[in-house]
Amino acid sequence: MRVTTDLWVSALLRRVFSAGGFAAVVKRGATEAGAVFVLARGRMGEIALFGPAPQTSYDSAKPDDRFFSLLGAGDDAAVFDARLEREKKFDPDIWVVEIEAGAVPVEELISVKSL
Template identity: 85%
Template structure:
């Protein structure tokens, strides 16, 4: 059984703060099953946007895990914000969590799958 988006985001925030990073919920989505997008910001201005991984990334043995894939990266935050606005038009119930992980790589905080 998969945990609710609300509970998963709360646990993510605790993990980020536990390793000395900072995180904030930018857009609160549907409590039970909203899609979660992660906007990772580095201390030197680099940004990366992670979204839900395609269904082909999921293993039938662990269907309750949440996997993410890198959607876009770069130094231009406006491009990533525009991408998020397009996603919100498609799915207004999505979550957006902004993370500045500090010295910990984002891959240690979320499960990233490469396509």
Template identity: 65%
Template sequence: MRITTDLWAAALVRRVFGSGGFAAILKRGSSEAGAAFVLSRNRLGELALYGPAPQTSYDGSRPNERLFVRIGEGQMPEELEKRLEKEQRFDPDIWVVEIESGSLPVEDLILLAD
């Protein structure tokens, strides 16, 4: 059984703070099933946006995990905000979590699809 997005986002925030980073939930969607997006800011202020991986990326042995793909990097913050607005028009229940990862790289905080 897959955990709720609400619990997943809270756990991500906790892991980020535990690694010496900073995290904030910018947008709360449906607590049960909203799609999650992660906006990652590095120490230089550069942004990367991660969104849900396509269904074809999921492995049958781990169907309940949340996988992400990088959908934007090195763009201006306004461009990434426009992308998130577009996603929200498509699905008003999305979640957006912004992180500054601290001592752990983003790849250790969220699962990236191959």
């Protein structure tokens, strides 16, 4: 059984804080099953946006895991804000979590799959 999005996001925030980073929920979506987007900011101004991985990334042995794929990286926050606005128009129930992971790579906090 897959955990609720609300619980999963809470666990992500705890993982980030325990690793010495900072995290905040920018947009709260559907409690039970909203899609999660993670906006990771580096200390030098770099930004990476991660979104739900395609269904083909899921293993039938672990169908309840949450996987993410890198949607873009750079230093122009306006590009990522525009992308998230388009996602919100498509699905108003999305979650947006912004993290600054600190010394821990983002890939240790969320499961990232390559496309």
